[in-house]
Amino acid sequence: MDKNEQEVLKEETSNRKEIHKDNKREEEVEDREEQRSCIVLVGKHGLRETGNAATLYRLRDHVISGSYTCVLIDPGDVNKNDPASEVISIREQYKISAIVGIHLYRSSSVLLKCKELDIPVICYFGGTDVNENIRDPQKLNTMTKVAAAATYLIAFNGDMKRRALSLWPFLKDDTIKILPQAVTVEPDQGFECYSWIRESEKSFYSTVATTSCVNNENEDDTPKGNKSHPFHAVADIEYQNLENQRKWLFDGRPKKNDLSFAEVEKCPSCSSIFNLNAKNRRLPLPEEYNPLVVLVAGLRPVKDVMYVADAWSEWQGRQGKGKMIIIGPTLDDDYTRNAMAHARRLNGIIITDKLSPTACQAVIFNATVVINTSLSEGMSAAILEAMALGKPVLARNIPGNAAIIKHGVNGLLFNTPEDFVKELEHLQQNPELVETMTTNLLNYLHSNHCPEMEKKSLLQILRDTETIATNRKAM
Template sequence: MPRLLLLAPLRAQTGNGTTAQRIQDHLESAGHSCTLWDTYGCESPSAVAQLVSSGNFQGAFGIHLYKAGRLLQGIRIPFGIVFGGTDINEDIKCAEKVQVMEKVLDEARFAVSFTDAMKETASVYWPWARNKICVQSQGVVTSPNAFFNWKKFLQNAGIPQDHGSLRFFILICGLRRIKDPFYLVDAFTEWHREDPSVYLIIIGPAVDPVFAEEVKEKIKRVEGVLLLPEIPMEDLHAVVKKCFAVVNSSLSEGMSVAILEAMDLKVPVLARNIPGNAAIIKHKLTGLLYSSPQEFVQLSKNLIQDPSLREDIVTRAKEYVTKHHSWEWERKTYQNLALKLR
């Protein structure tokens, strides 16, 4: 079995980071030795080449066509690339980055796209690479902490003691601009003044420390919106199960694991209507898509007022994620791809 390097942006609780950990587990379960390495710790392709030489790696995976791909250029071992989301949705708007990503795709043995839509976008820019791009959706496994103390969690968050009739909406994201946690705050605050039973919980790490401070200052000045630090994954899944709905307000997404996990946990999702979210959510069937803060509030009210709509959505969402986001199938795909690096 070849010794593999897995190069990815590994900031805590970001999509690329959790994807990398999952792929590492898939590869190691097949007997590969797989070392995870953070792109933020590599300054240039020559630094990665030195790492490859000293670590005696025979093959590599990169997550993010630009951030990891540019560091794998010219490397003397075979590699494959996994699209990260912002590479195809955002970096592709920059001509200089497009040229770099083109060269990376040319050198890569294969590329992986989470959705058909991402593959089609990449194929518009690099039609010659279409046949080397395979589509593999994110796999999902959830494991809520059965011993999680929900009441203590609410107390620590400063929620009133009488919380039996409260409804919590949770936005799970690393605090950075692309996740746009400000998007719903003002509208939600206005709704909370009208209906004090609704709360928005924003939970996640300060990925961008400067921006995180802006978020903290904003939240201090509003009502009905709470900002909490990241918690262990099993605890987070337990919190999601207790919430009324999971919220996504991102400017751009590759494929949101938080959305898929909510579907698996049978918790409804209200997501901003962007391509990455629309690729996995069918409006009013497996979730709700909104295009403005005001529409978010109206759809949320509809969900509260119509329990049958909520039940239908979570039932169909669970069926969807079970059928299309199999963790076992994802494992087989990456294990087969690893064979192409020999």
């Protein structure tokens, strides 16, 4: 064998060794991936603009940060005849430690099949579960099966837990964990709110025959008011006031207050709640939009978005200015069609299609007040986002809202449409109240809705679930 042949042989041998090493490394990586526990999250997330989707993607980030693999399943995409097939497919690739559902009823088909597959089940109560679905015997029966199958159930607040224990007395108290939703906001700094409102008005009053903007009348009767009315300074509290509140929120612990809504550990830091760049300023809107009242909700009956519309329209007609904007995706075609027809007959109110989360937060940031009119809520993400952006909140007095808002302290609650108008005027006439509530609501968020605390609590629940499953197998 000559020298050249020896060199070639040596090189080939070296290459084979390197290939062998690479293959071994790949096998080790694959082995590690197989060994990593997988958490499957089940919930509707096709529309990124809904509260459910925001919750699921935030929980996914928490799960991944805990060194788990995470897979999302939308129950609407699952084969109804074989809801277990997708989970079985995932289990062929990963070691599934638990399946976490959002809403007992909506996720029930997948969760119950997972129980049959001996996969531990965890499920969050939705507001619809404990407020609406319990009225339907068939849905209640299905939710009862899920509740019985779950290792842990998670409630956003104490009221939801109490209702669940009343509905299902077989549940043990320590089976239901209270874990308030966290909130993070990052409004789009380039979003032109004024231009968007103008375009939304034109679109709303034009004849567009689509599901998301239904118009059953050919009309161009945009209500116009020209009355002059002195408007108090609430809507003109400038960004620096919010910036002052943020200084102590980010640079140090908040001051003590009497807001003790949730029994959770205090967060070490909540700077991730509000990632607003100093360049982002709330640009003053024309006086005709003062006050700017914003309602963010998917358009379906339980959100009752037209609840205060007539009272607002009458008030707005007297003032000659102000705008109410309802933002949200169509979730019920008939309801949306009727709501839009109703709104077109009123003063100062428009309904617009969904916005991206960051654009929607930019609109909230420019609002005078954010409102919630729902018949029932678990925990409104829109209310939490408004609070994180330093906005006053006016919410219907229902258990889910009252769990977040202490009337007159960190927000305002109303019982009737007339009460809504009264509280709105009270808000306008008392800028000092707005400033005090802003301080209090930021304190409240810091103590109760911190992403780090939510992550820590969720990961502990997952670890406890794994321990319980391991102990059961060892018995």
